[in-house]
Amino acid sequence: MTSAERGARLRRWFRTVGFLVRKEFLQVFRDRVMLFEMIAIPIIQLLILSNAATFEVHDSRVHVVDESRTAESRGLVRRIGASRYFTVVSSDPSMAKAERDLATGRASVIVRIPRRFADRIESGRTAPVQLVLDAVDGATAGVVRSYLGAIVERHGAELEAEAGPAPGTRGAVAGPAAPLAVRSRGLFNPTLDYKDFIVPGILVLLVTLIGTLITSMNIAREKEIGTLEQLNVTPLRKSEFVAGKLVPFWIIALAELSVGLVIARLAFALPVRGNLLLLFGAAGLYMVVALGVGLWISTVVETQQQAMFLTFFVMMLYVFMSGFMTPIESMPGWARALTELNPVRHFLLIMRGILLKGAGFADLWRPLAVLAVMGVTVLSLALRQYSKTTG
């Protein structure tokens, strides 16, 4: 084959793909409901959900059972009430009532100060304070426990300092000074803003969800309606067909991601510490993988219903096994191994790396390489699976 012939074939390939792309765009823009859903769902969800994803504790409802009724115990109650994390909602002295409040959800923690609280402090013995937490919400319970524990201990230290060394104690005034000064710093997110962490994840998942759904149902729909057979009898080549199905949604997905990034930047002041060009390069690669998965699903199934089920399964894996909300390091070994197959996990690592950590190509070549391998694999799978003959 001469180079002129090869050039002509390449031009023809692009021309054919161009027609297919135009056809897909026409179909997308014709279905107004779909178009509206594709645009409105990601934008609205990005704006709302980004605010919801946080573990911050504020105004946790405290039921105080003060059986001591001394200046010391009242001081502790005042200290708890003054904290911005806690609101004292009841100080009914009945423990049974308090337990009931906990069960109904009227209170989320009980602080019980026993009768001999002040006596024990005065005689230099350890005075326990009971904290009973509603642990149905595990994340909150952990935070509440550590905050409340710190308040209680600080109050104890101050009481001791006021009282001076009690007879028979070690004689330390404010407890033993820490022997070692530890200074801690959180990197990449100094204000500990949960949005910086969650917004890239929500954005990636939304765009992936829409993109995968649309591509996975696309060919299945043509099969169901019977138009796929019409396409099959044309001289269309397999590669042209796959490219024609992929390119339009690739463009739409990248456009959605860009719009989402602008919104995230404006609405949530999402930092961009690294190179945007690298980000979009990675996004382009990732979208080939994500949409390729959708396309592959579409070639495997017979009906849109089946496509939908497979997509649902894949999306659940994407959401829960990507490190989007819960840490991958906490998963059992087999689950961690499974996340390696999850393109969202790798792309999120890249997104957060570039946006929050200012990471460059040298830091991110590994996840990028994984995505590239995935892209090639999934496209060849789709290409092989799609058969131009029926029945």
Place this chain on the structure above:
Amino acid sequence: MTALRGFIVKEVRHILRDRQTLALLLLLPLVLVILFGFAIRTDIRSIRVAFVDSSPSAASLSLENRFQGTPTFHAVATVASTRALDPLFRRSAIDEAVVLPADFARSLGEGAGRVQVLADATDPNIGSIMTAYAEAVIQSWAAEWIASEAAGPGVLVSVRTAPNVVPETRLRFNPTLASEDLFVPGLIALVLTIVSAVMTSITLTREKERGTMETLLVSPLRPWQILVGKVAPYLVLGFVNLVTALAAARIIFTVPVRGSVTLLLAEGLLFLLVCTGLGVFISTRTDSQRAAMLASMAGLLLPTTVLSGMIFPISSMPAWLRPITYVIPARWFITIARGILLKGVGLGVLWPDTLVLALMAALLLGASTRLFKVRLA
């Protein structure tokens, strides 16, 4: 009524004939609940830590050994300068770093020791927990080290710093903070929401897409009968899913059942009614399966995950956002399920949540019946 019965029989045959889809329908929710019930842990089990130790000494090595000896920390690297940390953090090869100054051993002997802890706070929640863990390890090590230095070489002293007022914590309803107990009820609610809504919205839009809806419309069946006939089989399927998922929760994850099982199943049925109602409602607003699926999956998956309280506590959300969570059906069912399973409470406590679900069901099914078009466009 015989017409309705005949119609339901036809629908059931449709479902039973497609064995593949039926198997998917029955197995998929179960597989998802079991898979994620095992995989998702919200506690922190593994922290990769690096040390910056420019002049290794007995003290610094002892501290590093202490970290290595904990089940949570895994030392992955010891580097000579903080500069070497940057790429490790950026590559996410480490989660935390402990920086020991060059004069660590000497200053520690003089009682002026300093240590810096750097944590990857990309996830601020995890970031602060990791710092607290590391600080606790360092402080307890330091107390012992200083005491044994004072006692002379070779003597091991264990020190307990005893503050005078100690909090004694009791975690009610979930003493071990088991991730499964918290997560599995939420997972069941999420999976059932989507499967039910998707199934019903698809079954109705498919009739529109294939043109068989016209046949149904000209039949003597009344609009509400068409809806009932379409929804009832899927309601039964959803209920089977609910029962198997709850059985899995009980048997595989040993989630406690402290309240009434009958009440839980009744509430589950009510919740399923809301979800199928949602599906019917979506199908009245869309004409193609694609649009219906996009709405019921893209429209429900993330909002239900994030706003239902299954992972992120609703009490942590900003005040303006909390009312928005009210429209999420799973939010109410999760409160109910956690209440019955973990707290052992009954209708006396859960009636407001039940009432909301009942209202939702009435509203969705009522609106759908009215919006259901008896004529084609």
